[in-house]
Amino acid sequence: MNAIVFGLASRMQIPYLVKRHSSTTVMGLFAFANGVLSIGIMSMAALLTGSPFVFPSLGPTAFLFFYTPTNPAASPRNAILGHGIGAGAGYLSLVIFGLTDAAPALATEVTLARVGAAALSLGLTSGLMVWFRVPHPPAGATTLIVSLGILTTPRDLAVLMLAVVLLTVQGFVINRTAGIDYPRWAPKG
Secondary structure, X not given: OHHHHHXXXXXXXXXXXXXXXXXXXXXXXXXHHHHHHHHHHHHHHHHHHOOOOOOOOHHHHHHHHHHOOOOHHHOHHHHHHHHHHHHHHHHHHHHHOOOOOOOOOOOOOOOHHHHHHHHHHHXXXXXXXXXXXXXXXXXXXXXXXXXOOOOOOHHHHHHHHHHHHXXXXXXXXXXXXXXXXXXXXOOOO
């Protein structure tokens, strides 16, 4: 079985297939298969460790990695730094509004403090990604996940960032194996 999987992977040359077949069909199958694989791996890590290795903003990150892998927002630098900015801004907003020990807004109610934390976190995330030139739209969801109280502890945030790094490594390996000129770190250009 291992030899079969390796053989298929070594023959999977996406740029070649796109030239010979409908790019929509090829890229749709590529995005489908790798979305299942990458989030499946992260879900298994969550199941085995009991840690939050899966959270909503990983979905759009995986989509960027496997549908628009050469887009600057899909580069490893933008994904990792963008989510890091989002997590940091979300946590800072929790601290500023005194919500680090509060129950998640989705489980209780949205308070004025929670509105402030959510607004501040998204503003900080958006501004910092622009200023540092690391746009990654899914990081906007990450900052809200934190500022709305879904993931709030430093341990949760460390696992969140580990999940982003692991997904990014998967994206790098899969895209490079498929023959896509995926960047090592920063966007090409």
